Every structure is written in C-alpha cells, then in structure tokens.
Amino acid sequence: MYLRRRKRVAYVTSFKCPVIGNVGGTADYVRPFQETETGRFFMEDEQMNEKLEQIKAEAMAKIKAASDLDALNDVRVSQLGKKGALTSILKGMKDVSAEERPKIGQMVNEARAEIEAALEAQKKAMESKVREAKMKSEVIDVTLPAKKLKVGHKHPNMIALEEMEDIFIGMGYEVVEGPEVEKDYYNFEALNIPADHPAKDEQDTFYVNGDILLRTQTSSAQVHEMEKGRIPIKMISPGRVFRADEVDATHSPSFHQVEGLLIDEHVTFADLKGTLAEFSKEMFGADTKVKFRPHHFPFTEPSAEMDVSCFKCGGKGCRFCKGSGWIEILGCGMVHPHVLEMSGIDPEKYNGFAFGIGLERIALLKYEIDDMRLLYENDIRFLNQF
Numbered sequence: 001m002y003l004r005r006r007k008r009v010a011y012v013t014s015f016k017c018p019v020i021g022n023v024g025g026t027a028d029y030v031r032p033f034q035e036t037e038t039g040r041f042f043m044e045d046e047q048m049n050e051k052l053e054q055i056k057a058e059a060m061a062k063i064k065a066a067s068d069l070d071a072l073n074d075v076r077v078s079q080l081g082k083k084g085a086l087t088s089i090l091k092g093m094k095d096v097s098a099e100e101r102p103k104i105g106q107m108v109n110e111a112r113a114e115i116e117a118a119l120e121a122q123k124k125a126m127e128s129k130v131r132e133a134k135m136k137s138e139v140i141d142v143t144l145p146a147k148k149l150k151v152g153h154k155h156p157n158m159i160a161l162e163e164m165e166d167i168f169i170g171m172g173y174e175v176v177e178g179p180e181v182e183k184d185y186y187n188f189e190a191l192n193i194p195a196d197h198p199a200k201d202e203q204d205t206f207y208v209n210g211d212i213l214l215r216t217q218t219s220s221a222q223v224h225e226m227e228k229g230r231i232p233i234k235m236i237s238p239g240r241v242f243r244a245d246e247v248d249a250t251h252s253p254s255f256h257q258v259e260g261l262l263i264d265e266h267v268t269f270a271d272l273k274g275t276l277a278e279f280s281k282e283m284f285g286a287d288t289k290v291k292f293r294p295h296h297f298p299f300t301e302p303s304a305e306m307d308v309s310c311f312k313c314g315g316k317g318c319r320f321c322k323g324s325g326w327i328e329i330l331g332c333g334m335v336h337p338h339v340l341e342m343s344g345i346d347p348e349k350y351n352g353f354a355f356g357i358g359l360e361r362i363a364l365l366k367y368e369i370d371d372m373r374l375l376y377e378n379d380i381r382f383l384n385q386f
C-alpha cells in the first residue's frame with residue numbers, strides 16, 4: 001500500500017515555485033505544518049516514487065515483450081486504462097491531503113507520459129516493420145505489359161451524321177433536336193398532312209394513343225422551331241424516326257433522318273439547289289454533280305428528289321448505281337405557304353426550303369454496305385470495319 005496513515009507532522013524538504021524554481025524557506029511557498037490530530041492520509045514522496053518506478057518498470061517490460069500491434073494495444077489498456085495501476089493511484093487521490101495532491105498528481109502524470117512515449121515509440125517501430133515486410137512481399141514488376149483498355153469506336157451511322165453536321169454547321173446551320181414521341185398535330189397536320197391524306201397511310205407508325213405517336217419524320221422538329229417565330233431559321237434536325245415497316249434489306253421500323261430547313265426573306269429554288277450541291281460535293285467528293293427530279297411532298301411546293309452522280313464510276317454507270325450513273329439521295333422543296341401559315345409565319349413576307357435525308361442511306365452508300373440490317377445487329381465483327 002502506498003498510502004499509509006501517519007500520526008506525525010510532515011515537513012517539506014523542498015518546494016518548487018512554478019515561476020522561479022526552488023525558493024527554500026520563502027514563507028509563501030513553504031507548505032505549512034499539518035496537525036498530527038487531523039489523522040489524514042499522507043504519502044511520502046520517496047515511497048510514491050518507488051511505487052511509480054515499479055509500475056513503469058513493469059509497463060516497460062510488457063511493452064518490450066509485446067509481439068505485435070494488438071498485443072501492444074492490450075498493454076496500453078492494462079497499464080493506462082480504467083483498471084490500470086496508474087488510474088488506481090489517481091483514484092486514491094481523494095484521500096491525499098490538498099497539499100500533497102498536486103505533487104503526487106504531477107508524479108503520476110510524468111510516469112504516464114513516459115509509458116505513453118514508450119508505447120508510441122514501440123508502435124512506430126512495429127508499424128514500420130510491418131510496412132517494410134509488406135513492401136518486400138508486394139513487389140511490382142514494372143516490366144509487365146499494361147492491361148489493354150478496349151476502346152470502341154463510332155457506328156457508321158454516327159460517322160455519317162457527324163460529317164453531315166460538320167458540313168451544315170460550316171454553312172451557318174444550327175443542329176436542333178426534337179422529341180421522338182410526338183403529337184399527331186406536329187407529325188402530320190402542321191406539315192399539311194390532314195387526317196384523310198393518303199400520305200398518312202404511307203407513314204403508318206406506332207401510336208401511344210389516338211393523339212400521341214412515335215414520329216415518322218424529323219420534320220416535326222421544324223414545326224416546333226417555326227412556332228418560336230425567330231426568323232431567319234437555318235437548322236438541321238437529326239434523329240430517330242419510326243414507321244410500321246417490316247424488317248428487310250432496305251426497311252426497318254426504326255431509322256434515322258436528317259432534316260434541314262431554311263426560312264428567310266427572298267429565298268429561291270436556286271438557294272436550295274446551291275446549298276444541296278455544295279453539301280453533295282463536301283460529302284461525296286468535289287466532282288459530284290446533282291440532278292433534281294420533280295416529285296410531290298405534302299409540305300413543299302414545288303418539290304423534288306435529288307440524285308448525285310455515282311461516286312464510284314463518276315457517272316459512267318456501274319453495278320453500284322445500277323448502270324444509271326446516278327444515285328438518289330434526298331427529297332426537298334420550297335416550304336408550302338400553308339405550312340408557314342399554320343406555324344404563324346407570314347407567307348407573303350417569308351419563304352424557305354426544306355430537305356430530308358435518310359441517314360442510313362448515306363452510311364450504306366458511303367461504306368458500300370448492301371444490307372441495312374447490318375447497321376442494327378451490333379455484330380462487333382461488322383462494326384470493327386469502320
């Protein structure tokens with residue numbers, strides 16, 4: 001027991017002033033006599049020192065003996081924890097006289113700090129040993145070849161589309177996208193195809209309900225743009241369209257179109273021809289010629305289909321152009337005045353032209369693919385070729 005009941009007076013042998021050090025007999029710092037009769041607990045400094053040395057020695061031995069980090073942590077808990085020897089001394093402090101308390105407290109704290117420092121030093125040593133062992137066991141062979149990342153590439157449709165977009169953006173056009181699920185009004189009516197129009201039969205599609213459908217043409221995006229009333233309009237609108245068609249080499253229930261629209265004052269058919277001739281040269285080569293054949297579309301008047309000179313044989317006639325020297329590319333025409341009117345544009349003041357290109361048709365021609373289905377099957381062996 002480190003505390004014992006004493007009946008004699010305790011003297012102070014030295015006292016340390018916190019500011020100026022040992023002051024010897026200066027009255028202010030000398031601990032007063034304790035009355036023998038008070039019967040309080042005292043602790044001789046020497047005895048306490050001995051006890052603390054013993055605790056320290058025991059702790060140090062245990063720290064040294066700890067074989068790993070877990071064992072070291074057990075030592076920390078047993079020595080410094082709630083049930084540790086140091087804590088029990090601190091718990092006994094309530095029985096120590098008020099004069100003794102700071103001194104003993106300081107001694108306990110010093111012992112604690114020493115044990116903690118030893119624990120920390122041992123922990124660091126152990127950790128660096130673990131790290132060293134890990135580094136030795138996990139050697140990286142930098143001469144091994146790296147894992148190859150498989151990077152995909154663009155679909156033929158996408159390559160053709162980006163090329164077309166670049167050409168029209170170069171001519172000052174905007175790229176505008178519209179919704180694939182569309183109202184009957186925007187897909188048919190506003191484009192001069194009323195309910196009883198035969199063109200509606202040709203473009204049979206998938207209906208969500210009587211009024212909502214999957215769009216059959218990207219022209220619906222043009223109506224949305226015209227309704228905004230910002231003129232001039234110079235736009236192309238690429239996107240997916242739908243038809244109730246059976247799948248074969250040239251048909252699919254889902255394919256892609258790129259529609260173009262220009263609305264301004266004093267637009268003529270010559271502007272239309274010039275624009276599309278320029279586009280064809282950029283897309284198929286500088287020597288490409290264009291030919292316009294009269295046609296009918298409900299939303300343009302006059303309307304035409306445009307052929308380009310065969311870019312395989314230069315117009316002489318080959319298997320690719322079926323001997324004609326020409327390849328059909330797109331439909332176009334001057335926007336019907338009634339279409340302008342329905343979208344709130346004054347047909348007396350403004351006019352314009354529109355065209356529609358099947359994206360797949362361009363991709364098939366450009367890459368000489370003879371079956372449209374190949375574009376949708378996502379066979380890597382096929383797609384890898386582009």
Ligand SMILES: [Zn+2]
Pocket residue numbers: 310311312313314315316317318319320321322323325326
């Ligand atoms: Zn040809």
